[in-house]
Every structure is written in structure tokens, then in C-alpha cells.
Amino acid sequence: MDSWHEVGQAADIIARYDIPLDIGPTRHGITRGQTIYFFDPSGNRNEVFAGGFIYYPDNPKRVWSMDQIGKAIFYYQRELNQRFMSVVT
Numbered sequence: 001m002d003s004w005h006e007v008g009q010a011a012d013i014i015a016r017y018d019i020p021l022d023i024g025p026t027r028h029g030i031t032r033g034q035t036i037y038f039f040d041p042s043g044n045r046n047e048v049f050a051g052g053f054i055y056y057p058d059n060p061k062r063v064w065s066m067d068q069i070g071k072a073i074f075y076y077q078r079e080l081n082q083r084f085m086s087v088v089t
Contacts, residue, residue, distance in 0.1 A: 001050035007034045010048040014038050023084060029075035030064060037084075045087045
């Protein structure tokens with residue numbers, strides 16, 4: 001996807017059709033991309049992702065430590081959802 005707006009449209013579809021939502025809409029800290037995770041009828045977790053980090057040599061480098069892992073993965077919630085680590089996307 002190209003924009004946060006399209007992730008929002010995916011969220012609208014997920015809500016309209018009562019599709020099981022896993023996480024989001026939110027943003028990843030590491031990639032800086034916008035995302036939403038949902039489950040399909042077979043139980044597979046899927047992700048709609050937009051944007052993300054674009055490398056520029058003069059852009060300041062961010063360093064994430066293990067004590068910031070929650071914010072690095074789910075920037076707004078600032079905590080790692082343990083379910084996220086147990087289901088393959």
C-alpha cells in the first residue's frame with residue numbers, strides 16, 4: 001500500500017465484515033510503516049502495510065535496544081503483544 005489512508009480503508013473493511021482483528025491500525029517503530037493485522041477464515045494472520053522507512057544518508061540513524069522492543073515493533077502501544085510472537089504472519 002502507498003499510504004496510511006489505505007491502511008484505514010483496510011481497517012474499515014475488517015470492521016464492516018467482522019473480520020477478526022489482531023493488532024492495529026498502528027505503526028511500526030523500526031520500519032516507521034503503518035500497519036494492521038487480521039486473521040483470514042483459515043486462521044492465518046495477514047498484514048496490510050504502507051509506507052515505511054526510506055534511507056537517506058543524511059537522515060539520523062535510530063538505534064533500538066532490547067528494552068525498547070515493544071515500541072520498536074508497535075510504536076503507539078509501546079509494548080510487545082505476546083500473541084504476536086506466537087502466530088506466524
